Amino acid sequence: MRRFFKKLFEKIIEGILFLSSTVTSLAIVLIVIFLFREGFALFGRSPVEEGFVIAVNNKNPVSEIKASQIKDIFDGKITSWKELGGNIEDIVLFRTDDISNYFSEEELGENLEHVPAKISELINKTPGIIAFIPEKFTENDFAGKIITTDKITAGKFLAEKQWYPTAQPAAQFGALPLILGTLWVSFAAILFALPLGLATAIYMAEIANEKTRRVMKPLIELLAGIPSVVYGFFGLIVIVPLIQKVFNLPVGETGLAGSIVLGIMALPTIITISEDAIRTTPLSMKEASLALGANKWQTIHRVIIPYAISGITAAAILGIGRAVGETMAALMVTGNAAVIPHGLLQPLRTIPATIAAELGEAPQQGLHFKALFALGCILFLMTLGINLLVEYISSKRKNISR
Amino acid sequence: MSNDQYLMTNNLSDIINKPVRTDLVIATRYVNLFYGDFQALKGITLEIFPNTVTALIGPSGCGKSTYLRLFNRMNDLIDGVKITGNIIVDGEDIYAPETDVVELRRKVGMVFQKPNPFPKSIFENVAYGLRVNGVNDKKFIQAKVEQSLVRSALWDEVKDKLKKSAFELSGGQQQRLCIARALAVEPSVVLMDEPASALDPISTAKIEELIYELKKNYTIIIVTHNMQQAGRVSDTTAFFYLGELIEYGDTKEIFTNPKDKKTQNYITGRFG
Ligand SMILES: Nc1ncnc2c1ncn2[C@@H]1O[C@H](COP(=O)(O)OP(=O)(O)O)[C@@H](O)[C@H]1O
Ligand SMILES: [Mg+2]
Numbered sequence: 001m002r003r004f005f006k007k008l009f010e011k012i013i014e015g016i017l018f019l020s021s022t023v024t025s026l027a028i029v030l031i032v033i034f035l036f037r038e039g040f041a042l043f044g045r046s047p048v049e050e051g052f053v054i055a056v057n058n059k060n061p062v063s064e065i066k067a068s069q070i071k072d073i074f075d076g077k078i079t080s081w082k083e084l085g086g087n088i089e090d091i092v093l094f095r096t097d098d099i100s101n102y103f104s105e106e107e108l109g110e111n112l113e114h115v116p117a118k119i120s121e122l123i124n125k126t127p128g129i130i131a132f133i134p135e136k137f138t139e140n141d142f143a144g145k146i147i148t149t150d151k152i153t154a155g156k157f158l159a160e161k162q163w164y165p166t167a168q169p170a171a172q173f174g175a176l177p178l179i180l181g182t183l184w185v186s187f188a189a190i191l192f193a194l195p196l197g198l199a200t201a202i203y204m205a206e207i208a209n210e211k212t213r214r215v216m217k218p219l220i221e222l223l224a225g226i227p228s229v230v231y232g233f234f235g236l237i238v239i240v241p242l243i244q245k246v247f248n249l250p251v252g253e254t255g256l257a258g259s260i261v262l263g264i265m266a267l268p269t270i271i272t273i274s275e276d277a278i279r280t281t282p283l284s285m286k287e288a289s290l291a292l293g294a295n296k297w298q299t300i301h302r303v304i305i306p307y308a309i310s311g312i313t314a315a316a317i318l319g320i321g322r323a324v325g326e327t328m329a330a331l332m333v334t335g336n337a338a339v340i341p342h343g344l345l346q347p348l349r350t351i352p353a354t355i356a357a358e359l360g361e362a363p364q365q366g367l368h369f370k371a372l373f374a375l376g377c378i379l380f381l382m383t384l385g386i387n388l389l390v391e392y393i394s395s396k397r398k399n400i401s402r
Numbered sequence: 403m404s405n406d407q408y409l410m411t412n413n414l415s416d417i418i419n420k421p422v423r424t425d426l427v428i429a430t431r432y433v434n435l436f437y438g439d440f441q442a443l444k445g446i447t448l449e450i451f452p453n454t455v456t457a458l459i460g461p462s463g464c465g466k467s468t469y470l471r472l473f474n475r476m477n478d479l480i481d482g483v484k485i486t487g488n489i490i491v492d493g494e495d496i497y498a499p500e501t502d503v504v505e506l507r508r509k510v511g512m513v514f515q516k517p518n519p520f521p522k523s524i525f526e527n528v529a530y531g532l533r534v535n536g537v538n539d540k541k542f543i544q545a546k547v548e549q550s551l552v553r554s555a556l557w558d559e560v561k562d563k564l565k566k567s568a569f570e571l572s573g574g575q576q577q578r579l580c581i582a583r584a585l586a587v588e589p590s591v592v593l594m595d596e597p598a599s600a601l602d603p604i605s606t607a608k609i610e611e612l613i614y615e616l617k618k619n620y621t622i623i624i625v626t627h628n629m630q631q632a633g634r635v636s637d638t639t640a641f642f643y644l645g646e647l648i649e650y651g652d653t654k655e656i657f658t659n660p661k662d663k664k665t666q667n668y669i670t671g672r673f674g
Pocket of ligand 1: 437440442460461462463464465466467468469480
């Protein structure tokens with residue numbers, strides 16, 4: 001009887017374990033599917049706001065305008081149809097609200113019921129007009145010509161440089177500045193963090209005595225546990241003003257500030273993992289080096305580091321991963337300018353910071369919302385790539401130390 | 403251990419009163435070694451002649467490795483080690499304050515129990531000792547690497563793949579590489595701590611053959627667990643037991659006619 005219960009108990013435990021692992025795996029798969037479904041919904045759509053169209057005079061030879069040109073037109077940077085390959089004719093901007101400049105209230109009707117007809121009329125009699133109007137106005141007897149714009153594609157999303165997700169009438173989703181901003185900040189962060197972290201790891205593994213190590217180890221673990229807002233705050237209060245002063249800049253919120261803060265945040269990862277790697281160097285190998293007349297430093301840089309190099313590389317890459325995915329601190333200190341960075345002393349913007357900053361304002365199901373998901377996909381692929389790289393490197397490491 | 407400590411704990415009259423014999427390569431006098439409170443070597447006095455192979459035998463934990471590691475001061479690396487007595491290499495007290503440990507370790511090479519090549523190419527493994535000692539002359543290094551590999555009987559097997567990782571070699575080849583690595587800095591003494599214990603019989607035979615060859619140019623001290631091996635390769639044998647040197651003498655003599663009961667028991671396999 002007891003045996004039966006014991007067996008049953010074991011079966012139940014087994015079932016629970018199986019269930020939890022299934023649920024976990026399922027959740028992960030679902031999240032990824034959800035992310036990609038939302039993100040990919042961006043592609044193949046027109047960048048013009050949903051439910052709206054852009055229309056011109058029927059005789060206007062221009063029938064297709066790029067999203068970036070639409071923005072320039074409505075920003076007043078393009079003023080003649082000639083620049084778009086049309087007639088020599090000034091562009092007349094028209095948004096639905098402008099209707100009251102052309103017609104009286106009576107003409108538009110008590111409930112504005114005549115607005116569509118009047119807009120149609122206006123377009124018909126103004127050769128240079130470009131009108132941004134609701135799609136439903138064009139349903140009956142529309143006298144104008146509806147302009148087509150190029151669709152958003154994955155290629156343009158990755159390669160274009162303009163990120164104006166809320167621009168009207170046509171948003172621009174060029175993620176390149178964000179991707180580059182993320183990579184720049186992350187690599188620069190590692191440039192700071194790797195030498196510092198590696199030095200600390202070497203000190204802890206090879207030089208510090210047991211007592212020092214026992215104090216340092218928890219401190220470093222503590223560093224890993226500090227919430228990222230605190231790092232961001234520290235960056236904002238200490239590093240940003242410092243950078244502004246040292247480099248005499250108009251603003252201190254720059255890629256450099258982001259790199260330093262993210263570098264500090266990546267330190268615990270780098271230190272812990274490379275220290276572990278350094279510790280795996282067999283004592284016999286160190287002894288062999290010393291027995292040949294090498295001193296401690298020679299042994300460290302000629303034997304220990306080469307032995308631990310794959311672990312150190314993994315540490316660096318994981319550190320980059322930490323920086324790539326970091327949201328809050330990056331948001332607080334990088335200045336959030338979605339332009340391609342030409343140096344670390346300029347404001348820039350990372351993918352996670354963009355998502356965090358814009359998600360609240362992006363209407364659900366809108367293009368902007370989907371674009372942020374697409375950014376999420378890129379981030380996901382970046383971190384996936386990083387993890388695969390680490391996996392690959394540590395599998396090579398096993399081969400070496402077999 | 404600091405040198406001050408060493409001098410304080412040393413019986414200076416021993417150094418002064420006993421003239422050093424110049425034909426000895428290595429000698430220890432009344433050497434005690436403590437790991438903290440634990441005494442691992444108890445008053446060991448022993449003399450080793452040049453171009454001989456001396457085998458250190460005894461049951462596990464009797465202090466063979468500890469004793470061997472005195473001669474290149476490898477025990478210095480361990481915290482809490484205390485040493486008293488004299489350890490003399492080439493007529494000089496190697497624990498004297500003016501000793502250059504790097505110079506000593508160049509003179510006294512070491513081969514470890516498990517093959518421990520560096521994560522470098524075969525060539526760089528052998529060149530390592532030269533490089534860390536400041537040798538930069540490419541031609542010289544090349545010549546030395548080849549010479550050392552020839553001496554360690556590995557040259558023919560690796561001459562076409564010197565750039566390959568040392569980890570690609572078999573265990574036996576790795577151990578001969580480690581011997582070549584030790585030989586490259588031109589030591590006069592080679593310490594070997596159970597150099598064949600991790601190897602198969604064929605590799606072991608090769609190493610033994612090599613030791614026999616090396617004897618012409620080097621003084622060799624070898625720790626071994628294997629009685630047959632001690633009998634085959636060594637000229638003199640020292641039997642250690644619980645940190646004491648029980649018996650020391652001609653290998654044949656010790657194996658055929660041990661004076662001490664403990665030695666006899668160990669050799670005939672009654673313990674250990
Ligand atoms: N680093 C160390 N710290 C403390 N005790 C040690 C250390 N190394 C060796 N010992 C002790 O010293 C004794 C001799 O060890 P060792 O010289 O390695 O013996 P053997 O090589 O003969 O097997 C053993 O009792 C061992 O436990
Ligand atoms: Mg031993």
